[in-house]
Amino acid sequence: MSDYIDLTGAEQSFGDTDAQREVRENDRQYVFHSWSAQGAINPLPIAKGEGVRFWDYDGTEYLDFSSQLVNLNLGHQHPGLVQAIQDQAGRLATIQPAMANDVRGELAKRIVEHSFAGARSVFFTNGGADANEYAVRMARVHTGRQKVLARYRSYHGSTSTAITLTGEPRRWANGTLDSGVVHFHGPYPYRSVFYSETPEQETERALAHLRSTIELEGPSTIAAIILESVTGTNGILIPTPGYLAGVRALCDEFGILLIADEVMAGFGRTGHWFAFQAFDVTPDLVTFAKGVNSGYVPLGGVVISEAVHQTFDQKPFPGGLTYSGHPLGAAAGVATFDIFAEEGILERVRDLGERVVGPRLREIAERHPSVGEVRGTGLFWAIELVKNAETREPLIPFNASGDAAAPFNAVVAACKQAGLWPFAAGNRLQVAPPLIISEEDLVRGLDIIDEALNVADGYV
Ligand code: PLP
Secondary structure, rough: OOOOOOOOOOOOOOOOOHHHHHHHHHHHHEEEEOOOOOHOOOOOOEEEEEOEEEEEEEOOEEEEEHHHOOOOOOOEHHHHHHHHHHHHHHHOOOOOOOOOOHHHHHHHHHHHOOOOOEEEEEEEEEEHHHHOOOOHHHHHHHHOOEEEEEOOOOOOOOHHHHHOOOHHHHHHHHHHOOEEEEOOOOHHHHHHHOOOOOOOHHHHHHHHHHHHHHHOOOOHHEEEEEOOEEEEOOOEEEOOOOOOHHHHHHHHHOOOOOEOOOOOOOOOOOOOOOOHOOOOOOOOEEEEEEHOOOOOOOEEEEEEEHHHHHHHHHHOOOOOOOOOOOHHHHHHHHHHHHHHHHHHHHHHHHHHHHHHHHHHHHHHHHHHOOOOEEEEEEEEEEEEEEEOOOOOOOOOOOOOOOOHHHHHHHHHHHHHHHEEOEEEEEOOOOOOOOOOOHHHHHHHHHHHHHHHHHHHHOOO
């Protein structure tokens, strides 16, 4: 990876405790952090990144199995992305959204062509949460209905409607900021709330539950159902057979729009442009962000069907953002499509998932009593930890913190000590490295996880 461009010049700073101290002090003093009690955090100062690795100021190297919030699909400092941004900055760094721009139009065209049959246009946003906000707003205006159904065990972002759509603890302290949101359960065979014994039964019962939710909430009041095609942060939950097609059928029956949130699962994470493409389903609106340009410049958006587009053909769309379709982000998005083709990213993700990660994790699950289940696809996997494999009692209680979370924190610390930065969520270690990872690095990371799980076994 020596051809990766070092723009940070931070190499000289390795071992430079003054530089490290200044970064840390400025952060502690002036940066207000997401999701945290400000007095209780002490973030690691990072000096530079390259490919699948990043380094702190002491020169400690980390293999990144989290892709920086499952975002950095093409890794740090990919020369193609850096070059595209540099070229665009030299040509036209910004232009407001009401004007036509070459890279914005080119990116919209490529996304439409690679998304779903009947896709017509793209509304660009600054990230994933606002993409979901706008998708919901479009669905409400299009249908003239107000309610939106969203699933438990989901994350849709932290702006007002997006955090209300979210079906996990991060919503709790925010209350109900959008009174039109109703939650329902999706399939999760390992911890089925429907007492299912097979994936097929789980599909059938989850769909019956959704039908009943629709009927009790009032079909004529429901604008949309939003779901992550493959649930990300809440456990890499793959739809059970026929589930997404069943949701589509219910949407058609009741005139409800289907919004696929592809913010985390999209752009190659599962080995497809969009995760829903592996299932028999066509959404009406698709939201994306993160992998569209690996987060080098903030960018997200909504892919819009012909029917929804037509609603706004003569009627003005009531919304917009200054940075919608920002040229630097769009240039990096166009480069992403080129790099995916040149480096065969989708094929290698499917291959690495099927040939390397899946078999190795299944083998790990057999050897470690603390592993309840492994599941996933592409380079998107979860290792769910248990205290008791028979009863499926979680290694730590749901939403545990402080001492209650100690066993899980010990496993995460063991990974970090061995040079792996894991994607730790709830009761799970999740495997989500940059999609450019070599087979050798992938195996090395899985070896570290394998070893760290001995710590979890100690709590069984
Ligand atoms: N939707 C999903 C599925 C996500 O995973 C995320 C972020 O992790 C979001 C939406 C929110 O995206 P952003 O943080 O860019 O607002």
